[in-house]
Amino acid sequence: MRVDEIPLPPGAHPRGTHNAITDVAGIRVGHATIAEGDLRTGVTAIVPEQLGASRRDLPAGLCVGNGFGKLLGTTQLRELGAIETPILLTSTLSAFRVADALVAHLLGWPGYESVTTLNPVVGETNDGFLSDVRARAVGPQHVERALAESRPGPVEEGCVGAGTGTTALGFKGGIGTASRLVDVGGTSCTVGALAQSNFSGDLTVAGVRMPAEVVLGEPAAETVGNSCMIVLATDAPVDSRQLDRVARRAVFAMGRVGAAYAHGSGDYALAFSVGAGAPPADASLDPLLGAAMDAVEEALLNSVLTATTTRGFQDRLARAVPAAAVRSALRHAGVLPPA
Known part of the structure; x- marks a missing residue:
């Protein structure tokens, strides 16, 4: 179940065709999933087709809501306000192997034969509740698979790729995505979000709290590492400073x-x-900032609502959010009409 299937309205700005980060032209997403034995982990790749020999970097911004984690490549991103590689998400102790494999992959791109420096951007969350994180199971073959299978169009969500073993808000977490169409300074633009959820708190949908212990009638799933990675893409011609502001709204949206x-x-x-x-004037950014918050909120909810009950490492269990319970709570709160 996705948010638009509950159904809940999109807010002030309409959803894109696929309601995914891939609604931004040129963005592809691919996954490599590992679900065997004690492993529930993987890689998710966000690949901008615009990167290549003719365009070596893209303007980028960053918000560190809480720096207890590993987002490789941040110092150069901060210094230059740009990314020069696809963005990969994975498991916390596998981030370094994934970064190395990403560099090896890019050195093989046409036009990169003389490249002597690259800044790989790799994020992570800790999937150690459901996966043997110390095994560091993600390797070059999984990076290559995620990149090779990256596609435009609909994005697989939930227990897939980097979201295979995550937990969030007391339930099974995962990968989620959403998008919004917005007017920025008189130009029609798209903003899309993709989230890897693995954080604690009480699930809140449209302002209605749904604590896992209450919804499930049993203890909530533990969240190890307690982190979240959010990636936003847009075709609005904003600069790196303005993208910092967009990224900040994404961390704010976690509170929703x-x-x-x-x-x-x-x-x-x-x-x-x-x-x-x-770049547009800052005074024209309000729609983009609001749309970014709405897209991130929905992507985070989709990461949980599309996930399925998963049993993993040491027989631990993370349960899916029951769709019927969500609709019932929203009806009781008056958000949805009576059945």
Whole structure:
């Protein structure tokens, strides 16, 4: 169940065709999933087709809501306000192997034969509740698979790729995505979000709290590592400073879904643009900032609502959110009409 299937309205701005980050032209998403034995982990790749020999970087911004985590490549991103590689998400102790594999992959791109420096951007959350995180199971073959299988159009969500073993808000977490269509300074633009959820708190949908212990009638699933990675893409021609502002709204949006913002939660948002042209005036950014918050809120909810009950490492169990319970709570609160 996705948010638009509950159904809940999109807010002030309409959803894109696929309601996914891939609604931004040129963005592809791919996954490599590992679900065997004690492993529930993987890789998710966000690939901008605009990157290549003719365009080596894209403007980008970053918000570190809480820096208890590993987002590789942040110092150069901060310094130069740009990314120069696809963005990969994975398991916390596998981030370094994934970064190495990403560099090896890019050195093989046409036109990169003389490249001597690359800044791989790799984010992570800790899927150690459902997966043997110390095994560091993600390797070059999984990175290659995620990149090779990246596609435009609909994006697989829930227990897939980097979301295979995550938990969030007391339930099974995962990968979620959403998009909004917005007017920025008289130009029609798209903003899309993709989230890897693995954080604590009480699930909140449309302002209605749904604590896991109440919804499930049993203890909530534990969240190990307690982190969240959010990636935003837009075709609005915004610069890196403006993208910092967009990324900040993504971390704010975590509060809408009930995030606890715990001490050990690595909460990061990275925003980049594939647009071209002069950046708009800051005074025209309100629609983009609002649309980014709405897209992130929905992507985070989709990451949980599309996930399925998963049993993993040491026979631990993370349960899916019961769709009927969500609709019932929303009806009781008057958000949805009576059945």
